[in-house]
Amino acid sequence: MQKRWTVKKYQPGPERSLQAALRIHPLLCRLLVQRGILTFDAAKRFFRPTLDDLIDPWLMKDMDAAISRLELAFFRREKIMVYGDYDVDGTTAVATVYTFLESIYSNIEFYLPHRYREGYGISQQGIDYAIENDFGLIVALDCGIKSVELIAYAKSKGIDFIICDHHLPDAVLPEAVAILNPKQHDCPYPYKELSGCGIGFKMIMALAQKRGMPMESVYRYLDLVATSIAADIVPITGENRVLAFYGIKKVNEDPIPAIRSLVQLSGLKEKLTTSNLVFVIAPRVNAAGRMDDARKAVNLFIEKDFDRAMEIAEVLHADNFDRKEIDMTITQEAVLLIQGDDTQLARKSTVLFQPHWHKGVVGIVASRLIDKYYYRPTIILTQSNDKVAGSARSVSGFNVYEAIHRCKDLLENYGGHFYAAGMTLKPENVKAFQERFEEVVSSTIDPELLIPEIVIDTEISFADITPAFFNILKQFEPLGPENLRPVFMARNVVDTGYSRIVKDEHIKLSVKQRSGPVFSGIGFFMADKFPIITSKRPFDIVFTVEENEWNGAVSLQLKVIDIRQ
Structure with a gap:
């Protein structure tokens, strides 16, 4: 590509x-x-964040009201429900708030909606459960900001809501006793990019301060907060950087049984980073909700006994194995559908529908098609009861939500943001939706956006890449959005004669610039670039720098992203 x-x-x-x-x-x-x-x-x-850099939680709009309502619930002995979404951010948020509140109050339960029976966010079924079981207060985490009608229904039945959500609010807000969301236009809280779990963390921080509890009683949840930050792809800047820095420190030095068990099952030996949390921990946690019931993830996060945590983690590990097999199968089926259809190949978008595809992985399949096969806005649809449901993913620079919005007359429901969205529609509208979405994309997308972009931080010479340079580069961790791993470009690189193809797909490089140092490098799935390397002509490479340990010796190597002549 x-x-x-x-x-x-x-x-x-x-x-x-x-x-x-x-x-x-x-x-x-x-x-x-x-x-x-x-x-x-x-x-x-x-470079040296401290916990003293954390912002005063009382600056958040409605924090006084939230803490007062919690204290009132404690005084009245009301039943409290901690309600959250079924993804990593939601499950870590529920585990954090539920475990902290349970340490000071016993009349409490947690509730997660089932992805397929109830869908995302506050559900009718969840509120009815609260009514039937005499709950007086629901604390909603990572959801609720758009649930105006359902929260009004709960209020009419005598149930109050505290909303801890980080999604962008609409003009009309729910009738909650408190809404903790820094993205409200009149919220003075200076940092706007907390995760849902991060907002729950700020609430328990305020409650601990109100009760004169030591901050260690709150900081013990930082590994869960860091996991939410990494998995939910929020910017790792400002306060998120502080939370992630100390959360990853706890992950490596004193992890809860849940994370320890998931790491052990994954076979990871090295020190954990945000990347490990995203690609190793998060998929296993998300697999619970994708394949079955996200309550398993919360049960894992709140489990104090390691042996029992390992039993639950093994179930999630198996769920994730099943998820990978399913999404690989669906991806292969999707590729065959495109390859066998000249009309599909000529399109500037991909919209595919098969009724048997698993709803829990369609978003993953859409991303995989874009990353590896057809770089264009992609929607994968499947049957969901009597409706068709799907997930959309986009390419860099193209607003897929806006494109879907222009097809709204063909949809039952839709929502999302710039790069990802979901929708439901009637089966009879699938063909018309495929055609309309293609019309919208082809008439609005800049052709350049259909070519994958590699954003390079700076050009560099091999002579600049020293152990001292890399020692400071390592301190850019934790990495993530708005602080991505630095990407470098080097010009006029030549092969030393020792580069080779390994395992038929990858390139093991040995390269230099003029008379400078020789660097080894690895280019995964780049065997097609090998003729450029062996052409005996200089070429340019894009890469990141990493440490490579072999037989006890540590050296710097290049992780190659692309090569061109």
Whole structure:
């Protein structure tokens, strides 16, 4: 798949000022400036975050009301329901808030909607369960901000809501006793990008302060907060960086039984990073809700006994194995549908429907098609009872939600954001929706957006990549949105004669620039680029830098992203 390279622009002035203050390699200062870090003090907070940098939770709009309502529930001995979404952010949020509240109050339960029977967010079934079982207060986590009618229904039955949500509010807000969401236009809380679990964490932080409890009683949940931040793809900047930094520290030094068991089952040996949380922990947690019931994930997170946690983790591990087999099968079926249809091949979008496809993995399949096969806005649809339901994913720079919005007359329901969305429609409208979506995409998308983009932080020379340089580069962790792993480009690279293809698909490189140092590198699934390397002509490469340990020796190597001549 051809890719376009885009090198980030930079302003030399701030870079020079920062270099004078920090006395580190100018390219490291360039990376900092690109991330909005312009002063010595900002760099100190970036490299050396402290828990003292956490923001006062009482600055969040409605925090007083939320804590007062919780205290009233304690006083009245009301039944409290902790309600959350079925993904990683929702399940970690429920586990965090439920476990903390249970440590000070016993009349409490948690509830997660079933993905297939109830769907996303606050459900009628969930509220009816609360009514039938005499709950007086529901704390909604990672959901609720758009559930105006259902929360009004709950209020009419004498049930109050505290909403802890990080999704963008609509103009009309639910009638909750408190809404904790920094994205409300009149919320003075200075950091707007907390995860749903992060907002729940701020609430229990405020409650602990109100009750004079030590902060260690709250900080013990930082590994769950870090997992939510990594998995929910929120920016790892500002307060999220502090929470993620100390959460990952806890993951590595003193993990809860749930994370310890999932790591053990995955076979991971190295120190955990945000990447491990995203690609190792999160899929196993999400598999619970995708394949069956997300309550298993919460039960795992709240389990204190390691042996019992391992039993639950093994179930999630098996769910994830099943999920991988299913999504690989569906992906292969989808590719065959496209390859066997000239009309599909010529399109600028992909919309595929098969009634037997598993609803829990259609979003994953859409992403996989874009990443590996056909780089274009993609929607995968399947049968869901008497409706058709699906997930959409987009390519960089294209608003798939807006494109779906322009097909709304063909849909029963839809929602989402710039890069991902979901929808339901009647089976008889599938064909018309396929055609309309293709019309919208083909008439609005910039053709350049149909070529995958590699965003490069800066050009670099091999001579600059030293152990001292990499030692500071490692301190850019935790990595994530708005602080991605730095991507470099090197020009006029030549093969030393020792590069080779390994396992028929990958390239093991040995390269240098002029008379500079020789670097080894690995290019996964890049065997088709091998003729460029062996052409005896200079070529350019895009890569990240990583450590490679072999036989007890640690060296720097290049993880190659692309090669061109």
